[in-house]
Amino acid sequence: MGMQAVTQAQVKKITGSDILEEQDMLATEEPLEIRLSYYTQAGYTAKSISVTMRTPGNDLELAKGFLYTEGIISSREDVTETRHASDTNGNVVYVTLAQGVMPDIVRLERNFYTTSSCGVCGKASIEAVRTACNILDTKDHIEIPHSTIYTLPATLRAQQSVFEHTGGLHGCAIFDTTGNLVMTREDVGRHNALDKLIGAAIDNGLLPLNDHILLLSGRASFELVQKAAMAGIKVIAAVGAPSSLAVQLADEWGMTLVGFLRGERFNIYTGAQRIVI
Structure with a gap:
């Protein structure tokens, strides 16, 4: 996609009264838009559901993990295709849901605009997310x-x-x-x-x-x-x-x-x- 996880920058490093100019390495931060494609009675429709500031790399995993942890998908079978848009320099990912998987668009529009610092906003209490979480049986014997x-x-x-x-x-x-x-x-x-x-x-x-x-x-x-x-x-x-x-x-x-x-x-x-x- 032509994007790197590390960006070079010219910096002045100060030590005591000494100044040294040299190249420094910065973590790259770029926007990623996730567009969801899902089936309706009129056919497949695409909708932008999230913009997050991220470090480029593993973008398709990021999109699927986001959809899973927000309760939009429940298994990998719910997704038929995940791909970068061809004309957006790697900053847009399309996720196509399997037929029959229907997202809650109203909730998406209300909650899913994020930044790299705060994550998904609008979840002020445990009660607000309990209904979205498919928590598994907590009985186990892990030691x-x-x-x-x-x-x-x-x-x-x-x-x-x-x-x-x-x-x-x-x-x-x-x-x-x-x-x-x-x-x-x-x-x-x-x-x-x-x-x-x-x-x-x-x-x-x-x-x-x-x-x-x-x-x-x-x-x-x-x-x-x-x-x-x-x-x-x-x-x-x-x-x-x-x-x-x-x-x-x-x-x-x-x-x-x-x-x-x-x-x-x-x-x-x-x-x-x-x-x-």
Whole structure:
């Protein structure tokens, strides 16, 4: 598509009273529009449903992950085609739904305009999203040694290729319950990184992710917990802090939420029964 995840910029680096001019690497941020094509009695119709600021790359996964975590699709069979528009420099993705899959257009128009910083707006409470979330049975027998949790951030950092150059991207990864990395994605928007990851899981037939651990490179927000719940994830570990609503949501849906994972320490906010000390 001719777009790169990293952009060069000329900068002045100041150290004490010294000035050095050199090239710096920035995480690329570009708009991505998602256009939905769906079947009506008059035939297929196309509608723009979302514009998000993202780092180019894995755009088709991002579109599918977004549609899944927002309850528009429930399986990869709901999508018949996902492609970049040919005349938009890679900034528009078309997603064609299977016949019989009908989106709630009124809800789409009200809720689905996003930015890289805030994610989907208009979801002020748990009640507002409960009806959209296909939360799976929370009964399980997952047990994860606390020593396994310690190893996750270093593994993610080693895989964050663009972050290594720019320091400007959020990363997330899924691991199996023994700490083996399954896949990772990164983006300037933390919600985009997770949508890309879930989109990749859809493509690889991995959903539901109820026997995996999700690692977030930053904080655990309400929206990220909601997206994880939609994918069936039971265990979330975040390097940063969780929000109060994220903790409330994880507790209500029987999820394990770990925060402030740094070195050999972390806090367990909900679901402590799954972490073996």
